[in-house]
Amino acid sequence: MSDPDRLSLHVPEPAVRPGGEPDFSNVKIPKAGSVPRPEIDVAPEAIRDLAYSIIRVLNRDGEAVGPWAGLLSDDELLAGLRHMMMLRAFDARMVMTQRQGKTSFYMQHLGEEAVSCAFRKALNKGDMNFPTYRQAGLLIADEYPMVEMMNQIFSNESDPLRGRQLPIMYSSKEHGFFTISGNLATQYVQAVGWAMASAIKNDTKIAAAWIGDGSTAESDFHSALVFASTYKAPVILNIVNNQWAISTFQGIARGGSGTFAARGLGFGIPALRVDGNDYLAVYAVAKWAAERARRNLGPTLIEYVTYRVGAHSTSDDPSAYRPKTESEAWPLGDPVLRLKKHLILRGAWSEERHTQAEAEIVDAVIQAQKQAEGHGTLHAGGKPSVRDIFEGVYAEMPPHIRRQRQKAGY
């Protein structure tokens, strides 16, 4: 103990830094199937322990076990596997195009594919996501065309956002995907507002808010919880805890609360923690939360425990702040390999079919890329017009912007 008369500042530190041996012994992993599945109208105070546990369905052997299992058919699981593999292949190609200078920037999902891919299947057409920059699985799993995503990434003549937005900051109302912002956490409280509107209009649609572990520190996160709690908004409040906010480990944003899910408890919001690398668990918990929202029972907070295997973005080099082998030591495994193993065990899949599917998916991504590149890339070929800079600031262009557009020669 230190001198009781003298204060000292506590600054949390991650367990290991570069050069050290990766150590996740502090991540307590309950056995798959061990966490109970409460009724959806359960009182939040009765399930406080779910905010400190981890709901898991797939065990080490690839079996689906426990009360959260049994919700998805073979075909649905095969589709889920395909979506995750597509997202992974898509990411790999796009990281390469960034290195080739065809786009300025990219952010990949490696290791986190299950979260957005499985979640999308728990929503209905018409529901609205308010995503961050690492939920492209919401689009892929909703069959949004890859070529459209690439047109946006390449800022080419077919870019649906006319070159205005950073790569990967998609927008698609049709696919329930609110326009991504480059700043953080703003969307979280907006999702609550969208859900409140649906309730005001006695609609049946629900909203989903997305945020990363680091951004939960922003005031908008806390505002979202207050509003969701007060108005019992039909919203699912998702926190993707991938352990790292650029170089900052999750302990800096989490502080002394133990888990991010526990943030919901003080607001009386049911809060669950789930294995984010387990497609079946993600789907089951998302479905539970969606049911609650649809039955007018109010918000649910979900923390997805996962790991950002890749860099934060193409501008980042994680070897500067965490051990290079840390991702291999991550105890919740690889979401693609875990679902693959489960499907093989179910007799619905095989190594041969997997290898074949991988090749087909890579081929489909390359075909989409060829098509998109035909419309140009950031520095070559077709591009959005300079005119597009000035359009869309307002519904009707005010005279001063018109004058500036003319001055620019357009």
Place this chain on the structure above:
Amino acid sequence: MARMTMIEAVRSAMDVSMGRDDNVVVFGEDVGYFGGVFRCTQGLQAKYGKTRCFDAPISESGIVGTAIGMAAYGLKPCVEIQFADYMYPAYDQITQEAARIRYRSNGDFTCPIVLRMPTGGGIFGGQTHSQSPEALFTHVCGLKVVVPSNPYDAKGLLIASIEDPDPVMFLEPKRLYNGPFDGHHDRPVIPWSKHDLGEVPEGHYTIPIGKAEVRRKGSAVTVVAYGTMVHVALAAAEETGIDAEVIDLRSLLPLDLDAIVQSIEKTGRCVVVHEATLTSGFGGEIASLVQEHCFYHLEAPVVRVAGWDTPYPHAQEWDYFPGPARVGRALVEVMEA
């Protein structure tokens, strides 16, 4: 003397300040172990310990609010806002708190904080990594606003800002971090090591806040600029052959009005250049002051060159950025008026 990039110069300023005064603390997003996404604080945690330089949660209002509290205690926080575009959640703390602590307490409490923030475009950062919000600070009474254009000034001004008794918004043009960028984005980057103002003393020195510097002497027209636009204006003067006098404001608030007036009394013409959007930009303030103080010396209307009144686009970055061609056209326009 050493050769420094602007990144090394601001790092050196913090290092010198932390070494001289253990009340100086540095914190912000990713600034601790990693040393910041632009590496401006690299090595400071290792040298001064994790209670003098540390990572903050991603909460700009939290960062600025705690900095204000630390300053009330007696520390001198120099905090990093990762991009100027991220300062908006802290705007209440900046404008209604930091700016007014001295006034509302009649000096009982003060707020000697520095908010460092990378500003401006030129790195394909899109609308949330390219903004120049200086006018949102100059419009607030109680803040000082500094924008250096080179490593030598950056270090001297940052030390002066840290030692200043009032809150200072320290905007670092990120496109200048590694070299004197003049707007010719298609040409190779010239490093600061090849530029006179990349020569920076290793130790302590200050540059007074509120003193402009003439970067190019000329007699035909006065160009008032700051940050990246100083280099763009210099390029425009060379390329048009117009004998422009280029003033680098360095500090927008307080403003070196005398330097502007003296120059315009000589040239009779004025072009104001900034990267921020035109409408209600700081150029409007300069133009007003010029007509108030130099009206009878003016031979042509004051012309402003600025970012268009739109969000900063991603792909059309170089059509948005007011580069040397646009500044050059303004020089011609004001000479032909």
